[in-house]
Structures are given as structure tokens and as C-alpha cells.
Amino acid sequence: MTDTAQAPGHSATKRSLIDVLELDIRLLGMLVAFFAIAVIFTIWTGGTFLIPRNIFNITVQTVPVAIMACGMVFVIVSRHIDLSVGSMLAMCSAVMAMMQAYWLPSLLGLEYGNPLILILTILIGLGAGTLMGAATGWLVGYQGIPSFIVTLGGLFIWRNVNWFTTNGQSVSLTDPNLLMFGGTEGVLGAPVSYALGVAASVVAVLVILAARKNKVGHGFTVKPMWAETAMMAVIVAAIMMFVTWLSRYPIPPSKLRRMFEARGETVPEGYTAMHGLPISVLILILVAVVMTVVARKTRFGRYIFAAGGNPDAAELSGINTRLLNVKIFALMGFLCGLAALIAQARLQSHGNDIGMLEELRVIAAAVIGGTALSGGVGTIYGAVLGALIMQSLQSGMAMVGVDTPFQNIIVGLVLIIAVWVDIIYRKRMGITK
Amino acid sequence: MNRNGQTPLVEMKDVSISFGGIKAVDHVSIDLYPGEVVGLLGHNGAGKSTLIKILSGAYQMDAGEIRINGKKATIENPRDARAHNIETIYQTLALADNLDAASNLFLGRELVKNGLVDDAKMEAETRKIMGRLNPNFKKFNVPVSALSGGQRQSVAIARAVYFNARILIMDEPTAALGPHETQMVAELISELKAQGLGIFLIEHDIHNVMKLCDRASVMKNGELVGTVNVDEVTDDDILGMIILGKKPAHLAA
Structure with missing residues (x-):
């Protein structure tokens, strides 16, 4: 088989450059938007936007939302939603903060800085996230409660269990090892x-x-x-x-x-x-690569997309769709734990309001990245790019002195416009989904 | 019943299922032998699709017994049905529109290499079987939502045929097809029959029933009116069974 199985140049079926390269138009659109933002703010700030320090900060700030957005892609692709990710992040963060500052040192008599504290804190934090997610998945999958309701409840519940866990107080990270996940410290x-x-x-x-x-x-x-x-x-x-x-x-x-x-x-x-x-960015890259492989090359990923495309077909094909939901939400919870580790390390403490409203940023990142709320369609790289676009916009606007309310207004507009453009594009191309 | 000393592929005995007090299927018994096509007929809501969904694992019966190859079988979900080599082509086709033909064909039974799904192998296998079933089929790398009705149908058929089914359930396989494609399905049914498969065919078109089926079981209001050998009855006899709910006089024992 030869490489050049193309029609000759004079043929009516001559393919465009985009077809030959097999480029994803959506990805291309997002990259263009991203570069446009970069160019505009670079000019506006007289070059400061592009200096290594700023690029470093933007990437580090993007990590928690981007990690959770990877999980949100699976949730939305399977026709669900998770509104509790910000609160789950806070809950995981509270558990980890209390673990390293009080529970582990007093229960096990470990000295601050003992590597065992680091390992146990991370394992328990990730485990807590996975459990919370699995509970959501069980209620959705086995009990048939709409995910919107379960996770709306979760949003209130975990935010306030978090409050009780720390008595409403901030907990500073006394274990020096944990700080390495924050960015500049690691x-x-x-x-x-x-x-x-x-x-x-x-x-x-x-x-x-x-x-x-x-x-x-x-x-x-x-x-x-x-x-x-x-x-x-x-x-x-x-x-x-x-x-x-x-x-x-x-x-x-x-x-x-x-x-x-x-x-x-x-x-x-x-x-x-x-x-x-930074270690945190390395973790994000690892998460994105692994999640992409899971989405495209594993049965689990295939079933998520099948269930999103046609839930009945997935069920009739012998896929255990109930268990599938538990796995999807458990994975989402695990990633919330990972995001919590990085978010609290960057802030160097657990604050009560950590992760507040993050669920909306995470959903926005996934949607800007081309994930369809009707299910069945979405990519991991899109969600990461979506998170990056939002963070670049916000950082750029902050640098040129746009007030916070206006920053949020513009992020909101960008979300709507991104989906609008996508709908127009699909209509033009005659793509139903 | 034991025709020519053969063991039936499928025996459904006294099968009943209710939905909220309504008896959708009421003590129905039907059977299917190797190399035989049994038509299931009746008005909409007569219980044909429900009966068939019990066999394919989509519904669980309230009472009754299913025997496969003479042995009592428990079918609680579609996985169990597949394990008994029962394949179903649903009226809705049950395709995931966002996935391509190969992903749909192997859905739930993906080929795996080193723990990862082997898309290239699955596409190659899909090309092979589609070459046999529908040689004009060329759209292997697009979501099935981009296919025509006939092309989607052939993907659903390929999925049922590929995995060496012994028992095939076809729920109105020609309802959405043009004359040429209907002819292709008819030829396929004859070919599969010759290979010794047993086929349940839900069909509204009496003409197709007379042409394709060996026996016909007629249902009305969830009950079985009767099962007749197609070559012993006329179109009108069967219509009478569907409409009046009575076996023709010359066959009524």
C-alpha cells in the first residue's frame, strides 16, 4: 500500500489542505482563538504578556481547572453533569489539610516533613475524592436520580462538610513536602x-x-x-x-x-x-495523556461515548451502564482530589472557600473545548485548551487593568460565543451532532 | 413439539410479563428450530416486540420458562442473551450515532490488543463482513449518523451476523428500506437459514411473511392466537388471525 492514494490533481475530488492533514476543525478554531488572545494581550501589554514568568503563572493557574475539566469531559459526554466538583475539591482539600497538619502527626506521632505524611495525605485525599464521586455515580446509575440533582445536592453538602471538617478555619500547609505540587515551589x-x-x-x-x-x-x-x-x-x-x-x-x-x-x-x-x-504542569500533562488514551483506546472510554451517543444502544449491547456511571463519577472525584492537592499547595493553605465556583469554570472549559452537552462528543485536549483560553483571557485582562467584574462578564460572553460559533459551524457543515 | 427428532433452538413456554397491571404478554408459548424462520405477527401493541425483548434480555419475564437447545436458560440482560448466541436487530437499530461502523459492530465486544482496543483490526474485520453484506458500503471512518437508512441497517445486520449467531431476532428489518435493499435482506435471510440459523422475524407485510417464513405465530392483545405452517394457509387466513384473533376454521383443532 502506498502513501499517496490520492486522486490526481485535476480530479473534482481534490482534497483541501485541511483534509490532507486530517486536521480537526474545532481544534484549529480553538488554537486560532488562543493565539489571537495571546497576540492581542502581547501587543496591549507591550510584550509583558509573553514573558516567561507570565506564561509560567498562567500555566500553573490553569492546572486545577484543566485537570477537573478532563474528568468533566467524560461526565458530559455520557450525558451527565457534575455541579459538585468545586465542593468536592474543597472537601478533598480539607481532608488533606487536616491530615498533614493534625491527624497524621498526632495519631501516628509523625514529625512534620516525614515523607510518610506526604504519601498518606495524598492517598487519603485522592481516596476521599474517589469515594465521593463513586457515591454520586451510585445514586445516578443505580438509583436513577438525575445527575443534575445529585450533584447540586453535593455542591451544598460537600462545601459544608468541608466547613465542619476544619471548623470553618483556614489550615496552613505545615508539611513542607506538600508545597512542591503548587508551582513555583516545585x-x-x-x-x-x-x-x-x-x-x-x-x-x-x-x-x-x-x-x-x-x-x-x-x-x-x-x-x-x-x-x-x-x-x-x-x-x-x-x-x-x-x-x-x-x-x-x-x-x-x-x-x-x-x-x-x-x-x-x-x-x-x-x-x-x-x-x-513545574511538577503540577507535569501532572496535568500526564492526566491529559492518560485520559486521552482512556477515551480513545480503552473499552471504558468507548462505552462512555457509546452511552452518550445512544444510552439504549449501549444497554442493549450488553454494556453495564449502571456500573459505567459509577466509574465515570468516581474518576471525576479522583481528579477533584488531584486538583485539590495542587490548588492548596499553590495557595499554601486550605481556605474555606477553596474551589468556590470552580464547577462553573470546569464546565465552561469543557464546553469551550467542544464538549457537547447533548452528549457523545468531546475531547480531552479541547477541555485543556478551553481551560487555558479562559485563564489566558483572565490573566491578560488583569494585566491590562480590567476590573474583576468585567473579567467575569467577558469570560461569560466568551463561553456563549464559543458555543454559538460551534452551532453555526455545525449547521453550515450539516453535522447534526 | 419435536419436529423430525430435532431439539428446538428456542422454546418459550407460558411466558408472561406485565407493565403496571397491563399484561403485555400473557402465557405465550412459541418455539424455533434450526434452519427455520418463524414470523411474529399482530397489530401494534399485540406484544410481539415485548416477547422478543424478553428473549434478547432487554426485559425480564414475570413468569414462564425459556429453553435454549433443550436446556433451561436464564436471560437477565443482553449479555446473557449474547452468551447464548442470540443476536437481535432492533427496529430502532440500536446504533450509537456518534461512533463509526466498526465501533458499533464491535460495541460491547471490542477486539483488544495489549489492553487497548484494536481499531485497525476492527475496521479490517468490518470491511470484510460489509464486503459480503453490502459491497457498496464505503463510509468506514464517519459516525453512523452520516449514513443513509439502508447503510445503517446493514451495520446493524452485520453486527448480528458477525458473531456467529445461532438464533437471530429481526424486528421489522425492512420497514425503513427501499425495494432493492429489501431484496438484499430477503436474500440474506435465505442464506442464514441455509446455514442452520433459527430466525424470529417480526414483520407487518403479509407478502413478506408468506415469502420468507416457514411458520407464523400471530399475537393479539398479549395472547398467542396460534401458530400455523405458512404453506397450509392463505394471506387471508393470516389476516383473519390478526384481525379476528381466531385460527382459520380448517386448522382449528
Whole structure:
């Protein structure tokens, strides 16, 4: 089978560049919107928007919402909704904060900074999220209560169980290890970041080539090699650009001094160090990759999309749709736990209002990213990009001095316009779903 | 009944099911032998689809017994039915519109390689069986929502045929089809019959029943009016059973 199974150029079925590259129009639209935002604010701020420090901050601030948006894609694709994610985040955060500050040290007699505290806190926090999600899924799947109602109840319940757990007080993170998930306190440095960037590029290229080989092996037509190469070049360039940018954000000298002092050393003359990739962003990338694989290449993912496309068909195909709902919501809860770990580490404390109204941002990110509320359609990369677009808008507006109320008004308008444009596009293309 | 010493593929004995006090199926007994097509007839609401959904696992009967190959079978959900090699083509087709043909064909029974679904293999298999069932079918990489009625039908049929069904249930398979496609379905039914499958065919068109079926079971108001050999009756006899709810005089024992 050859690569160039295309019709000759003079044929009426000549394909457009977008078809040849097999590009997703929605993804393209989102990327254009994202770059437009970047360009506008770069000009408006006289270049400050694009400096490594700002890019670093935007990515770090995006992480919790983006992680939860990945789970929300599955929830919405299966024709459900989860309004309780902000409250579940708060609840997980409360459990973890109390664990590391009071419960574990007093119950197990562990000293602050003991790695066991870190491990147990994370496991219990993620477990709490998974359990809360599973309970939601059980009520939805086995008892048939609409997810809107169950999670609306959850929104009130978990927010206030959270209040009781901490007696309404803020809890500061006394365990120093936990802070590494926050962003600036947990970075990999330039050399490791570059190494990871190169490794990721290699893996991306290998995956694309393996998929191509598999298709050719079954005798299917594949896109021409030049198109494949171009795609690989774009992906590798994007990965390396991102890593380079974050690796150009220096750690301030005062902080370097503190870091060295903590180890009983002094900073060598002329020593500098760069932030590089934050651990939290690495976690988001891992979550996005794993969730994409789950969505596209596992039975679980296939069933989520089938149940969203036609619940009856899924049921009649022998899929256990009740258990499927439990799994979907449990996964959502797990990701809320993960987001809580990162959110509280970034704020360096658990506050009562942590995650307040995040459910709306998470749903908005998924929807801006092309997830259809009617179910059956959605992508993980879209949701992550949706979260990134919202955060860039908000950060950009804050930088040029737009007041907070106006920021929120514009984010709201963007949500509506994104869905509106998508509907117009689908009508034009005659796509029903 | 034991025709020619054969064991029936399916025996449904005294099957009943009610929905909120209404007896949708009331003590109905039907059977099906290998290489046989049994037509199920009756007005809308007579209970044909409900009876068939009990066999395909979508509904659970309140009373009665199902035997498959002479052995008592418990069918509590569609998975159980599939395990007994019962495949169903629903009137609604039961396709996930957002997925492509291969994903629909293998839905619930995906081919897996190294823990991940093997889409390339599934597409290759789908191309193979569609080449046999509907050689004009070319749209393998689009959601089935983009297909015509006939193409969607052939995906649903391919799904029922691919997994070596022994018992096939077809709920009005030609209702949405044009003459040419109807002919293709008729040919397929004859071919499957020759391979020894047993087929339950829900059908409104008496002409199709007379042409395709060996026996016909007529239902009215949830009860079985009777089962007749198609070559012993006329169109009018069957119409009489459907409308009047009585077996024709010359067959009434």
C-alpha cells in the first residue's frame, strides 16, 4: 500500500489542505482563538504578556481547572453533569489539610516533613475524592436520580462538610513536602525540563509512526508522508517551545539564597537557576495523556461515548451502564482530589472557600473545548485548551487593568460565543451532532 | 413439539410479563428450530416486540420458562442473551450515532490488543463482513449518523451476523428500506437459514411473511392466537388471525 492514494490533481475530488492533514476543525478554531488572545494581550501589554514568568503563572493557574475539566469531559459526554466538583475539591482539600497538619502527626506521632505524611495525605485525599464521586455515580446509575440533582445536592453538602471538617478555619500547609505540587515551589529546573521535552518529542513521533504502520499493515490509506512529517514537526516544535519558555524563567536570587541556606550552604558567585517545568504542569500533562488514551483506546472510554451517543444502544449491547456511571463519577472525584492537592499547595493553605465556583469554570472549559452537552462528543485536549483560553483571557485582562467584574462578564460572553460559533459551524457543515 | 427428532433452538413456554397491571404478554408459548424462520405477527401493541425483548434480555419475564437447545436458560440482560448466541436487530437499530461502523459492530465486544482496543483490526474485520453484506458500503471512518437508512441497517445486520449467531431476532428489518435493499435482506435471510440459523422475524407485510417464513405465530392483545405452517394457509387466513384473533376454521383443532 502506498502513501499517496490520492486522486490526481485535476480530479473534482481534490482534497483541501485541511483534509490532507486530517486536521480537526474545532481544534484549529480553538488554537486560532488562543493565539489571537495571546497576540492581542502581547501587543496591549507591550510584550509583558509573553514573558516567561507570565506564561509560567498562567500555566500553573490553569492546572486545577484543566485537570477537573478532563474528568468533566467524560461526565458530559455520557450525558451527565457534575455541579459538585468545586465542593468536592474543597472537601478533598480539607481532608488533606487536616491530615498533614493534625491527624497524621498526632495519631501516628509523625514529625512534620516525614515523607510518610506526604504519601498518606495524598492517598487519603485522592481516596476521599474517589469515594465521593463513586457515591454520586451510585445514586445516578443505580438509583436513577438525575445527575443534575445529585450533584447540586453535593455542591451544598460537600462545601459544608468541608466547613465542619476544619471548623470553618483556614489550615496552613505545615508539611513542607506538600508545597512542591503548587508551582513555583516545585519545579524541575532547566536541564531536566529539556530532557523531558526531548523524551516527550521522541515518544510523540514514535506513537504517530506506530499508528501509521498499523494502518498501512491493514491496507488502509494514510495521509502522505510530507503531511505526517509536518504534523510531527509542529508537535515537536510546540513541545520544545513550551519547555524552553518555562526554562527561561529564573528563580529570584533571594529565593536561591534561602534554598541554599536551608542546606547550610551559600550561593556560589554568579550562580543562577531556572524554574523549568513545574511538577503540577507535569501532572496535568500526564492526566491529559492518560485520559486521552482512556477515551480513545480503552473499552471504558468507548462505552462512555457509546452511552452518550445512544444510552439504549449501549444497554442493549450488553454494556453495564449502571456500573459505567459509577466509574465515570468516581474518576471525576479522583481528579477533584488531584486538583485539590495542587490548588492548596499553590495557595499554601486550605481556605474555606477553596474551589468556590470552580464547577462553573470546569464546565465552561469543557464546553469551550467542544464538549457537547447533548452528549457523545468531546475531547480531552479541547477541555485543556478551553481551560487555558479562559485563564489566558483572565490573566491578560488583569494585566491590562480590567476590573474583576468585567473579567467575569467577558469570560461569560466568551463561553456563549464559543458555543454559538460551534452551532453555526455545525449547521453550515450539516453535522447534526 | 419435536419436529423430525430435532431439539428446538428456542422454546418459550407460558411466558408472561406485565407493565403496571397491563399484561403485555400473557402465557405465550412459541418455539424455533434450526434452519427455520418463524414470523411474529399482530397489530401494534399485540406484544410481539415485548416477547422478543424478553428473549434478547432487554426485559425480564414475570413468569414462564425459556429453553435454549433443550436446556433451561436464564436471560437477565443482553449479555446473557449474547452468551447464548442470540443476536437481535432492533427496529430502532440500536446504533450509537456518534461512533463509526466498526465501533458499533464491535460495541460491547471490542477486539483488544495489549489492553487497548484494536481499531485497525476492527475496521479490517468490518470491511470484510460489509464486503459480503453490502459491497457498496464505503463510509468506514464517519459516525453512523452520516449514513443513509439502508447503510445503517446493514451495520446493524452485520453486527448480528458477525458473531456467529445461532438464533437471530429481526424486528421489522425492512420497514425503513427501499425495494432493492429489501431484496438484499430477503436474500440474506435465505442464506442464514441455509446455514442452520433459527430466525424470529417480526414483520407487518403479509407478502413478506408468506415469502420468507416457514411458520407464523400471530399475537393479539398479549395472547398467542396460534401458530400455523405458512404453506397450509392463505394471506387471508393470516389476516383473519390478526384481525379476528381466531385460527382459520380448517386448522382449528
